[in-house]
Amino acid sequence: xxxxxxxxxxxxxxxxxxxxxxAEASGISAQTIKFFENGRNEPRDETLxxxxxxxxxxxxxxxxxxxxxxxxxATKAVIPV
Numbered sequence: 001x002x003x004x005x006x007x008x009x010x011x012x013x014x015x016x017x018x019x020x021x022x023a024e025a026s027g028i029s030a031q032t033i034k035f036f037e038n039g040r041n042e043p044r045d046e047t048l049x050x051x052x053x054x055x056x057x058x059x060x061x062x063x064x065x066x067x068x069x070x071x072x073x074a075t076k077a078v079i080p081v
Contacts, residue, residue: 001062033051
């Protein structure tokens with residue numbers, strides 16, 4: 001599953017996170033996240049993987065394909081929000 005900017009914005013919204021909070025959780029700079037979400041750049045696969053992992057460890061589940069989706073399941077969280 002390749003993380004898309006809309007996934008990132010939706011997941012942050014579900015967790016009530018700012019871009020800075022995502023940066024702290026993922027180790028990716030807030031500027032990189034801002035540029036990604038605004039369509040200014042396409043991060044490397046490694047960067048997208050780190051963002052996705054930060055979300056998934058807190059219970060976010062991503063769907064892709066014809067109907068991209070983002071859901072939250074607290075029972076799947078390794079790190080509580």
